[in-house]
Amino acid sequence: MLIALGVCGGIGAYKAVEIARGLQNNGHDVVAIMTRSARRFVGPLTFEAITRRRVITSQFAEGANADIEHISLATAASLLVVAPATANIIGKFANGVADDFLSSLYLATKAPVVIAPAMNTNMLEHEAVQHNLASLVARGVHVVEPGAGYLACGWIGKGRLAEPEAVVRAAEAVLHSAGSLKGRKVLVTAGPTYEDLDPVRFISNRSSGKMGYAIATEAATRGGEVVLVTGPTALQPPPAVEVVRVRRAAEMHAVVMHRAPDVDAVIMAAAVADYTPRRTETEKMPKQADGLVLALERTPDILGDLGQWRSTAGRERPLLIGFAAETSAVDAKAREKLRRKKVDLIVANDISREGAGFEVDTNAVTFIDDGTQDFGPAPGRDVPAIRSKREIASELLDRVEAMLARKTQPARG
Ligand SMILES: Cc1cc2nc3c(=O)[nH]c(=O)nc-3n(C[C@H](O)[C@H](O)[C@H](O)COP(=O)(O)O)c2cc1C
Numbered sequence: 108m109l110i111a112l113g114v115c116g117g118i119g120a121y122k123a124v125e126i127a128r129g130l131q132n133n134g135h136d137v138v139a140i141m142t143r144s145a146r147r148f149v150g151p152l153t154f155e156a157i158t159r160r161r162v163i164t165s166q167f168a169e170g171a172n173a174d175i176e177h178i179s180l181a182t183a184a185s186l187l188v189v190a191p192a193t194a195n196i197i198g199k200f201a202n203g204v205a206d207d208f209l210s211s212l213y214l215a216t217k218a219p220v221v222i223a224p225a226m227n228t229n230m231l232e233h234e235a236v237q238h239n240l241a242s243l244v245a246r247g248v249h250v251v252e253p254g255a256g257y258l259a260c261g262w263i264g265k266g267r268l269a270e271p272e273a274v275v276r277a278a279e280a281v282l283h284s285a286g287s288l289k290g291r292k293v294l295v296t297a298g299p300t301y302e303d304l305d306p307v308r309f310i311s312n313r314s315s316g317k318m319g320y321a322i323a324t325e326a327a328t329r330g331g332e333v334v335l336v337t338g339p340t341a342l343q344p345p346p347a348v349e350v351v352r353v354r355r356a357a358e359m360h361a362v363v364m365h366r367a368p369d370v371d372a373v374i375m376a377a378a379v380a381d382y383t384p385r386r387t388e389t390e391k392m393p394k395q396a397d398g399l400v401l402a403l404e405r406t407p408d409i410l411g412d413l414g415q416w417r418s419t420a421g422r423e424r425p426l427l428i429g430f431a432a433e434t435s436a437v438d439a440k441a442r443e444k445l446r447r448k449k450v451d452l453i454v455a456n457d458i459s460r461e462g463a464g465f466e467v468d469t470n471a472v473t474f475i476d477d478g479t480q481d482f483g484p485a486p487g488r489d490v491p492a493i494r495s496k497r498e499i500a501s502e503l504l505d506r507v508e509a510m511l512a513r514k515t516q517p518a519r520g
Contacts, residue, residue: 108135108501109136109185110136110185110187111187111216111218112126112140112154112189112190113192114149115192115193115195116142116147116195117268118225119225119268120145120191122270125271126188126271127154130188130275134324134501136160137157138163138180139151140162140164140209140212141163141164144193146164151164163180163208165207166207166211177212180212181215185285186219186220187213187220188220188222189221189222190222190274191223191225192224193225193226194233194235194236197224197240198235200220200239201239201240221274222249223269224250225253226253226266227258232265251273253265253269254267282328282329283328283347286330290330292334292372293332293334293371293372294333294336294366294370294372296319296338296363297319297320297335297336297338298316298339298377298378299313299339300338300380300406301339302355302356302382303355304384304387306391308392310382310383310403311380312465314338314340315341315466316338316340317342317467317468318470318500319377322500322504325500326504327347334349335348336353336366337350337377339354351366356383356407357406359377363409364409364413364416367416367425370424372425372427372428372511373427374503374507375409375410375427378465382403382404383405384403385403411448413427414427414449417449418449426507427449427452428450428454429448429452429454430454431475432458434458434459438455441473442475445475445477453474454473454475456470461493462493463493469494469495471493472491
């Protein structure tokens with residue numbers, strides 16, 4: 108999502124660099140706006156390097172085109188975060204003063220606003236500042252409380268800018284509650300499965316879980332109630348998500364089939380093993396000089412069983428979305444999978460391409476549906492672009508939201 112980050116003139120301005128980085132690490136696009144005073148503390152170049160976007164430093168930018176930037180940003184941004192928020196900007200926000208870019212943006216945006224005040228203790232405790240803060244809170248502005256401790260002015264007391272992680276967490280929480288998936292339940296599967304041969308060996312695949320975790324993170328950020336059914340991965344699960352850990356394909360099958368009737372969409376991003384050993388030895392198998400022949404059997408087909416169950420039950424929900432990781436004839440195979448498994452959408456994934464597929468942060472996908480919606484690559488772009496997994500997750504959820512909006516039957520009740 109696009110986040111506008113306002114930086115004001117206080118010692119804590121340097122910490123805003125970490126906030127920008129934290130928001131970006133969570134997959135957001137950040138536009139920094141620096142007040143004139145902020146630029147006395149930190150150079151715009153630092154933010155430019157981190158955000159890879161031009162920093163807005165003036166209402167009347169040189170070379171600005173007819174596009175009135177504070178209005179376009181006000182509309183495009185999903186959130187305005189101001190850190191550090193000076194006594195001055197808090198006063199301007201509270202009283203509707205619009206004499207620079209940041210204060211104009213505040214008045215022009217309908218996006219939620221998070222401010223992290225930072226100032227000397229006496230300033231913070233001053234009736235005027237407290238009154239302004241109270242009126243902003245009454246207007247729905249979210250305040251990240253300043254911390255107590257040693258202040259740059261030499262005082263010890265309340266007024267330190269909250270830690271960058273706390274500001275990022277608050278921003279995520281606000282985005283989460285304001286999200287477009289509010290009231291929707293989404294089940295996401297992620298990662299590989301481990302099919303055990305014996306207590307120390309297993310058969311698996313190269314899935315890192317990054318695609319599924321990116322989808323779960325994005326769905327939670329949009330306010331969805333998310334169940335993440337994950338195979339073994341090294342990833343930290345996103346906050347505010349129910350995590351169900353499984354190991355084998357059969358366990359994932361059982362959990363997904365059990366939970367599916369209660370959700371609005373199932374997104375199967377896991378790389379579920381196709382085969383599992385016919386038997387798992389309880390003791391470690393001894394090394395054999397003449398090699399080893401393994402007897403494997405098919406694992407349950409989770410997506411196929413979901414499609415079958417849904418069509419037999421005559422239900423529209425949950426939406427069923429699968430991934431098809433292929434190395435050749437990707438679109439054709441994905442179309443065939445869509446029909447055979449009776450699902451709504453297949454995210455076709457050419458894993459032979461550099462920067463796509465397993466273990467990397469990027470991917471290249473095509474959205475394949477039943478042909479009633481135009482979900483192919485953009486016109487004139489027959490090869491899908493390499494994009495971050497979070498970007499792809501965002502586009503996928505845009506499509507899920509659009510499809511859910513078309514289907515009227517609620518998941519429950
Ligand atoms: C060294 C120094 C540190 C300052 N630190 C803060 C601060 O932490 N909080 C604050 O509200 N004002 C602080 N100020 C005062 C603001 O910079 C001043 O009120 C300025 O007008 C704020 O402008 P802005 O809100 O447009 O950024 C500081 C000033 C100086 C010179």
